[in-house]
Amino acid sequence: xxxxxxxxxxxxxxxxxxxxxxxxxxxxxxxxxxxxxxxxxxxxxxxxxxxxxxxxxxxxxxxxxxxxxxxxxxxxxxxxxxxxxxxxxxxxxxxxxxxxxxxxxxxxxxxxxxxxxxxxxxxxxxxxxxxxxxxxxxxxxxxxxxxxxxxxxxxxxxxxxxxxxxxxxxxxxxxxxxxxxxxxxxxxxxxxxxxxxxxxxxxxxxxxxxxxxxxxxxxxxxxxxxxxxxxxxxxxxxxxxxxxxxxxxxxxxxxxxxxxxxxxxxxxxxxxxxxxxxxxxxxxxxxxxxxxxxxxxxxxxxxxxxxxxxxxxxxxxxxxxxxxxxxxxxxxxxxxxxxxxxxxxxxxxxxxxxxxxxxxxxxxxxxxxxxxxxxxxxxxxxxxxxxxxxxxxxxxxxxxxxxxxxxxxxxxxxxx
Numbered sequence: 001x002x003x004x005x006x007x008x009x010x011x012x013x014x015x016x017x018x019x020x021x022x023x024x025x026x027x028x029x030x031x032x033x034x035x036x037x038x039x040x041x042x043x044x045x046x047x048x049x050x051x052x053x054x055x056x057x058x059x060x061x062x063x064x065x066x067x068x069x070x071x072x073x074x075x076x077x078x079x080x081x082x083x084x085x086x087x088x089x090x091x092x093x094x095x096x097x098x099x100x101x102x103x104x105x106x107x108x109x110x111x112x113x114x115x116x117x118x119x120x121x122x123x124x125x126x127x128x129x130x131x132x133x134x135x136x137x138x139x140x141x142x143x144x145x146x147x148x149x150x151x152x153x154x155x156x157x158x159x160x161x162x163x164x165x166x167x168x169x170x171x172x173x174x175x176x177x178x179x180x181x182x183x184x185x186x187x188x189x190x191x192x193x194x195x196x197x198x199x200x201x202x203x204x205x206x207x208x209x210x211x212x213x214x215x216x217x218x219x220x221x222x223x224x225x226x227x228x229x230x231x232x233x234x235x236x237x238x239x240x241x242x243x244x245x246x247x248x249x250x251x252x253x254x255x256x257x258x259x260x261x262x263x264x265x266x267x268x269x270x271x272x273x274x275x276x277x278x279x280x281x282x283x284x285x286x287x288x289x290x291x292x293x294x295x296x297x298x299x300x301x302x303x304x305x306x307x308x309x310x311x312x313x314x315x316x317x318x319x320x321x322x323x324x325x326x327x328x329x330x331x332x333x334x335x336x337x338x339x340x341x342x343x344x345x346x347x348x349x350x351x352x353x354x355x356x357x358x359x360x361x362x363x364x365x366x367x368x369x370x371x372x373x374x375x376x377x378x379x380x381x382x383x384x385x386x387x388x389x390x391x392x393x394x395x396x397x398x399x400x401x402x403x404x405x406x407x408x409x410x411x412x413x414x415x416x
Contacts, residue, residue: 001395002404004370005042006065009035011097012090012362020081028072034090034359036072037079041363043396044389046343048075054396061399065407080352084130084166087358092187094365095153095162099193103373106155108319110312112194113155113220114162115327116180118173118202121146121340121357123347131350132169146350148357149173149180153194154326158372161330161361163187166354177203178211185215196307198324201226204304206275213277213306220320223281223302230274230281234267234302238283241265246285247314250322257291264318268309280305284321334364337385 014031021030040051056071063069098104106112126133126144134143147167152159163184167176181197188194197212201222212219223231246263253259265283272278281304288297303321312320334340338360346352367388375381 001391002062002065002399003407004366004374005039005062005392005395006404006407008094008366008370009038012038012094014090016093017086017090018083020083021078027074030078032068033072033075033078035066036068037075037356037359038363038366039066039392039396041338041360042366042389043393044338044386046339048079048345051075054393057397059397059399061401061404062396064401065399065404076346076352079346079355080349082352082355084351084354084358087355087362088163088165088187091161091163091358091362091365094362095160095188095193096191098160098365098369099191103158103369104153104156104160104193107157109155109316109323111155111196112153112192113196113198113320113323114151114184114194115154115198115324116149116151116177116184116203117200117327117331118167119148119150119331119334121344121353123344123350123353125348125350126169127350128169129350130166130169130354132167144350146344146353146357147173148354149176150327150330150361151180151184152327152330154198154323155194156373158365158368159326159330160365160368162193164358164361173202174205174208177208181211181215185217189215196220196320198320198327200324209275209277209304209306218305218307220303220305220307220324222324223304227304230270230278230304231302233270233273234281234283234304237267237269238265238281238302239300241283248318250318254288258288258296260286260288262286262318262322264314264321266309266314266317270304275304277306278304280307280309280317282317282321284318330364333368333385334360337389338364 014034017030019030036055037051040054043054045051045054052072055068123131123144123146124142131144131146134145149165149167150161151163153162165180165183196218198220201224204221204223204227209219225231247266248264250262251259263285267281270281284301286299287295290296340360344353345356371383372381
């Protein structure tokens with residue numbers, strides 16, 4: 001754990017974040033304060049107060065390694081003043097560093113795929129800019145919704161978050177798709193990190209699909225009743241196909257005897273139908289069975305893609321659809337292991353809450369890349385997230401000088 005902190009934290013280059021404070025009276029370098037905040041997130045701290053208390057309890061070995069020689073204070077004041085886009089840039093630097101060391105290689109697919117999805121965190125405050133007002137002046141408790149679009153690299157085993165962009169209070173996910181995608185391409189477009197963009201039916205429209213193709217990318221969109229003509233034609237061609245006509249299938253064990261069966265049906269007969277760039281339409285049939293083989297859940301999902309059917313094998317198409325939900329897995333980890341919705345750390349300032357949210361995704365990436373890429377055995381790759389956080393916490397409090405003295409020299413987390 002000490003080696004993870006020593007090697008990977010500097011890759012975010014926190015020293016490049018613009019310091020909003022006046023030069024006079026600074027007690028701490030900016031990168032020290034940001035690094036300490038990241039340590040708290042990595043160790044599972046529930047608040048800024050717990051994070052500051054953690055810096056007071058660092059072991060002598062970790063103090064020397066991280067060069068945090070005393071308790072850090074005044075974190076809230078700083079976080080309230082930071083520019084969220086400066087922290088997004090730090091997330092981008094961390095991802096680029098991971099790509100350079102080949103930690104983001106596609107697993108099971110021939111190219112990179114990024115999935116986008118919206119996430120909302122409720123706050124007892126709003127500013128009608130970062131947080132959208134949900135309650136009017138009708139006597140009810142004020143509720144603001146901090147909404148973001150997450151971009152997760154689902155082709156990689158680790159499913160890292162490669163970008164997070166706040167949704168303007170005046171619009172919604174559909175209206176923000178173009179902005180989110182253009183920001184993403186601006187950050188990584190020249191790195192050949194991904195070639196296909198995936199989104200659920202909430203962003204499925206001809207305009208959004210055309211935008212993806214204009215940016216020389218391909219799309220995979222969920223298809224629902226919001227596109228009735230496309231859905232009706234897809235159902236006409238695919239809904240009647242039975243198990244014997246499935247092109248690929250998979251089975252997942254859910255434990256306690258439960259299992260999920262998925263089957264793929266695909267057609268290219270709709271190429272050019274309604275949308276000139278449409279090439280492939282998919283239906284994925286899934287059913288959940290109990291230990292006795294009784295059906296518990298049954299559903300069909302439809303997808304449209306600009307990628308020709310021949311570009312992927314049937315198994316790869318099914319894998320692509322299954323990976324499509326990887327961004328929701330990322331959100332689930334943020335809500336369960338990191339307890340993002342329960343403990344946003346700062347509730348009264350939407351901008352500060354957004355800054356913590358971006359830093360939390362930096363922490364998530366550091367842990368998921370360690371868990372899924374650095375670790376080699378399947379057993380270690382299955383380590384629970386809370387266990388990883390506990391290991392970080394123990395390392396920060398207990399690592400001795402002897403434990404850390406053999407680590408290779410790297411750029412320090414913060415200045416002396």
